[in-house]
Amino acid sequence: MNAHEMRTLPRSGLKLTALGLGCSQLGGLYRSMSSADATALVEAAWSAGLRYFDTAPYYGYTLSERRVGQALAARERGAFTLSSKVGRLMRPDASVRPGDDGWAEPLSFRPVFDYSYSGIMRSYEDTQQRLGMPRIDILYVHDIGAMTHGDRHAHYWDQLVAGGGFRALAELRAGGEVRAIGLGVNEWEVAADAMNEAPLDAILLAGRYTLLEQTALEPLLDDCARLGTAIVVGGVFNSGVLAGNGKFNYGDAPAEVVEKVRRLSTLCERFDVALPAAALQFPFAHPAVISCVVGARSVAQLQQNIAWLEQRVPAGFWAALGNEGLIAANAPVPEGDA
Template identity: 50%
Template structure:
């Protein structure tokens, strides 16, 4: 395996929301091809969730990984949204949470012990596996007490039994994640969007706390949902239209990157990956070509002087 692929294997994970028909449908064959290309490029971390396509992402990922040596890859899924039969489904209803799938089931937010156990059992069935590596409690920012009392202790017990390797939390809210790191025995988090080339609020407390306590960070949302995803900044931030001042800041960052021969998405990946708390950068892909593009960008060399220039121009805060 080449040096570039070695780096991709260690630092890059495949986010599998697109496998659940995020925003648009894809065929089973396209989904399997994306996972196959990720594997051939050296990627060995795969992140999914019941939420992604009402279980479709998990089912497709399980098929795509079938036959792969189980000890050679890391797989994470999530708990917190329990999938249950939709009694109102008549054959025509579609999901309304961003996935192009029939609404045969509904999501129910539930962070109790029983719901966690039921959710993981269903996930294992869809994945066709007898264990997962990481279980993240998903988007529990409005259910902190329920999660501390139910979901986290249940997952810790499963970790102690060897059913899981790691227990974590995944969300977009750095201050809530910091509370969980302080108050519970989690060993990994999935941080989305709050540490990026555009903004770094997680430097205030969360990331230093993770370094101090040895909590591993799987970084997602490094493009802030689109504004940093292309060499010319996009106009989507946090899944909404970006404020003009953020678009302007991204444009100025892109200009500095260009001076150093680096495109904006490449810099966005490299910046996040460089933090000592970050173990993996998780990127989605909607095509085989995009997998290759992600790997190339994740493997590119970025001159350290770029970060100094961004700090000097007031576009990036210094770590620490």
Template identity: 45%
Template sequence: MQRRKIGRTDLEVTEISLGAAALGGLYQACPRDQAMETLQAGWDGGIRYFDVAPWYGLGLAERYVGDFLRAKPEDEYVLSTKVGRLLRPVPTGTVPDYSYVDPLSFDADYDYSYDGIMRSVEFSYARLGLNRIDILYVHDIGGYTHGKARNAAHLRDFLGSGIRALEELKSSGAIKAFGLGVNEVPVCLDVMRDADLDCILMAGRYTLLDRTAVAELLPLCEKKGTSLVVGGVFNSGILATGPVPGSHFDYLPASEAVLAKVAAMEEIARRHGFPLAAPALQFPLLQKIVSSVLIGTAKASTLRRNMQLFEPRIAEGVYAEFEDLTLVAPPLGEDAVRV
């Protein structure tokens, strides 16, 4: 599988990567054997970049991914995890409902400070059982998760001291790259005014349907040499399922306007003889600053099917037919919270 560089670092990642949120039991349980089978399917298919976070299953996904990678050659894979949430133990049966099924018995507290990031890294080493983390993403900072008022304090903590922790970890060789792992554009612009980032894991904002990142973020990334890792390419599923009853866009039931756009996109794909999921998966890789497309699933069969949709590559000229159907997601209200 082809590899692309991360920012201006020497680190290279495979064009297709595996995200571990579903392995942590997002929306449905993922037993250990199933997680190992899915990870092995990715490895067998050539994936060598794996992304996880303490948040995924409240530690469960880090344990799965660490156990899997421990048996693999150290110099063959790239691993990223995230900082910004610190896990603390809670009594069995009292874990809040964060949409993870059968998570570990922990809850999470936000902490984007120097000390919080350093503690988070140490905890991740312990859960992973590995002595190396290649990329650290600052997870879910921004108004999308916290709302405008609460995020102002988190951003002060991060820019005031947290960024220094990441810079020290990189300069010491403990990590090779750092950036943000978010679902929104504004916080990336805010942070990049004051800090240089190697990469941004952007979910759902540079897709076949949603081009929110195009106007400001992509030009800024090009200028500053910041790579994008693109997740959420199906926009909560609708670009994989099509506009079927119950379709979701951006974590909510799809509006009639979005359903109509996706129906038209599906017709374009059908006319060219491929499923809509194929251009949805391949589209981000047309952009040179995109280093990898992150696939998230807990099923080996789904992962294999999606990986097959990356070949053959769709002619670039086909994408022009989708342009009039793209949209920019409206900004969330300042009190909106996503977890």
């Protein structure tokens, strides 16, 4: 597979490259990134043929959106696909400090959850201003669900359903201001619930359909394939444990996860396959998966991600995954090389 291969969202006709650049690191996730390095990263992605960029107001407390807008400002607007997110309003707050929510150098804005009609509309308009662009192609509802909100989930879900949040998204799509709507979440259950409330074009699902974990396979991914709702896979390394950093779901990996990664690594060594390469390629075998969004801290890391996606993997490796019980029995696998 080529990273720059164009793939189409079934409902909207929007085209995404197989690999998209996730722009949380441009917001300084865990460590700072200079403006010059942020621009260089976007330029390197462009030079490699990547044409899908994903950001959010939350990343760096608006820093990522500003940097993405600046880096893409000189590009023809129709030449790339851009997604951002709604669900948080960013309010000026002088008390913001480095390290808040993991952002190394956040700007002085504090996130306030708001999934209501007015909140969605205001968030969208604010994003347009920060990006300096009149159109965002895909608008995702960000971090709705119990993983983020705990016992407040019902309150925010009500904002989205009864409070008009989904209606705002539908109006923006119907009016042509956005081409596609969906969710950007870390849990598949809320995505399945959302599909019962609104016709979603895409779901950016982080960490729940990976080489390590296929909990979203049934019913979500299979339903998406049937209904034409595209899956954009995020968190393909499960917070980094599949790339060697020992983290899982934003914390230290538990013993059972470490053991499964060890078994996967042993199999990879047998077939001379890089574990991150297998992790990047595996989700694409499912017909619902259109693109994979991966962040990078440097041009070198971006180039490594591209190389992993394009590495040749033998068919025997994919067969062995199933034979050794390392993936769900009904999970599709890439064809691989003979």
